[in-house]
Amino acid sequence: MRIFDPHIHMTSRTTDDYQAMHAAGVRAVVEPAFWLGQPRTSPASFLDYFDSLLGWEPFRAAQYGIAHHCTLALNPKEANDPRCLPVLDELPRYLVKDQVVAVGEIGYDSMTPAEDTALAAQLQLAADHQLPALVHTPHRDKLAGLRRTLDVVRESALPTDRVLVDHLNETTVKEAKDSGCWLGFSVYPDTKMDEERMVAILRTYGPEQVLVNSAADWGRSDPLKTRKVGDLMLAEGFGEDDVDRVLWRNPVAFYGLSGRLDLDIAATEATHEGNSILRGGA
Amino acid sequence: MTHLPAHQATPAADTQGTTLARTPPHDLHAHLADRLGEAARGWLDQALDEAAAHPGAHGPISVWELRLAEAGRRCGPEHADAARILILHAARADTDALTRVYAQGTAAERRAVLHALPHLVPGPQALPLVEDALRTNDTRLLAAAVGPYAARHLDAHHWRHAVLKCLFTGVPVTEVADLERRAHADRELARMLGDYAAERTAAGRPVPEDLHRVLTLTDPTATPPAPAADHGPNGAEGPHGKES
Structure with missing residues (x-):
């Protein structure tokens, strides 16, 4: 099983995780820039973080045969701190970098005017840089947050088929699918989605434009949740092609935009192991 | 024509700094032009023209610095280092420009700046970039940092630590430019290597083969380095070396 985790915060994970992920079949990850748990107080702190996502973290991933790309943005939570806002002026020089495959995570946290401004500005940055956008949907007041998110996306210069709305669940999947956006689901040990519900959603809504991620970070989370969803899909009657579509080809197609x-790196690994990891996907 | 190794995605294979840093830009361009597809070759030619026409600073992201950033996806990752070196050369980037590009660059861009130093900076002004790279643990940056520019300008203390760091992190010492000349009769380096070997041995860990190779080069009675020291990897019988 080849796996592309389209949303995981490897900065917060150990090399043991990288090793276990590789053993589970993970050959590619995308690490979105996000909140680090401790609030930042200056743009310089963001820039060091962005540099790490473009330097040290891909190097670490490569040690374990995993291709690492990132999405960069001012995250919704910290968009509310005026001390952090100058990051928006620095983003253009970062969004031209080779390993940046989307603008993200953007979206809403508390649905404030400051978040409105940052979201709209960064959707425009994505359009300006021919990048897709990874849009986080809020933990609190999720359905209202999704609707407001989709409104802002529709008003933006970015077509919905270049937008991935993430952290979806049973209450938000239908409206997200109807919008034409790509559909992201984060599978967690306690919150967000779990494997069983994920498989049920795939059965109801199909695997088209669906991406499954672990969103593993510094909190209680599990970087192997992608594999566990793949295993359960097979156990529940999905075919290997469906699994490959959700766990590899869909993320390749979305970030390939x-x-x-x-x-x-994934290709080299495939050669080493004698299987065709890129078959039909890249 | 210097042979450039084919790109492989394993980190160790990315350590081709010595070759890139030693190849004259004209030869590098010819080498690259033979290997790029039509679209990439056209892109590179235009990028080099832009760089030559607009050297120096043109705001925070001048056109040639944009080209530098996108070289990987335009030329392919296996040719990105060479393309970036050529763009820096065409732009006649000085120490200020190189420092800016390095500071604002990805690891791949930083590597290219390090490779380009011997082509662009005659004096020691750019040493802070080398020292910055030597503080990292990214073996691709370390390998690029120990090229001809470091051989020419790095002081003895930093240079010895750079060699030791290569041994620690597994960067092949063949990446260290001018190793034979600088290691020759360096008693302090010999002491450091001996201590490192003793520490490894005390811990029951193997002593890196490269350590013996460098230790042999430090021998003041060894064949003088010019024109070429005849010490291969077989120099494992160093005075303090212990195989474990």
Whole structure:
């Protein structure tokens, strides 16, 4: 099983995780820029973080045969702190980098005017840089947050088929699907989605434009949730092609919209192991 | 024509700094032009023209710096280092420009700046970039940092630590430019290597083969380095070396 985790915060994970992920079949990840748990107080702190996502973290991933790309943005939560807002002025020089495959995570946290402004500005940045956008949907007041998110997306210069709305669940999947956006689901040990509900949603809504991620970070989370969803899909009667579509080809197609995906590490790994990891996908 | 190794995605294979840093830009261009597809070759030619026409600073992201950033997806990752070196050369990037590009660059862009230093900076002004790279643990940056520019300008203390760091992190010492000349009769380096070997041995861990190779080069009675020291990897019988 070849796996592309389209949303995981490897900065917060150990090399043991990288090893276990590789053993489970993970050959590519996208790490969205997000909140680090401790609020930042200056743009410089963001820039060091972005540099790490473009330098050290891909190097670490490569040690374990995993291709690493990132999405960069001012996240919704910290968009509310005026001390952090100058990051928006620095983003253009970062969004041209080779390993940046989307603008993200953007979206809503508390649905404030400051978040409105940051979301709209960054959707425009995505359009300006020919990048798709990864849009986080809020933890609190989720359905209202999704609707407001979709309204802002529709008003933006970015077509909905270049937008991935993430952290969806049973209450938001239908409206998200009807919008034409790509559909992201984060599978967690306690919150967000779990494997069983994920498989049920796939049965109801089909695998088209669906991406499953672990969103593993510094909180209680599990970087192997992607594999567990794949295993349960097979156990519940989905075919290997469906699993490959959800766990590999869909993320390759979405982030491939950037024209910047380089899955060479995964390809080398495939050669080493004698299977065709890129078959039909890249 | 210098042979450039084919790109492989394994981190160790990315350490081709010595070759890139030693190849004259004209030869590098010819080498690259033979290997790029038509679209990439056209892109590179235009990028080099832009860089030559607009050298120096043109705001925070000038056109040639944009080209530098996108070289990987335009030329393919296996040719990105060479393309970036050529763009930096065409732009006649000075120490200020190189420092800016390095500071604002991805690891791949930083690597290209390090490779380009011997082509662009005659004096030691750009040493802070080398020292920055030597503080990292990214073996691709370390390998690029120990090229001809470091051989020429890095002081003895930093240079010895760079060699030791290569041994620690598994960067092949063949990446260290001018190793034979700088290691020759370096008693302090020999002491550091001996201590490192002793520490490894005390821990029951193997001593890197490269350590013996460098230790042999430090021998003041060894064949003088010019024109070429005749010490291969077989120099494992170093005075303090212990196989474990």
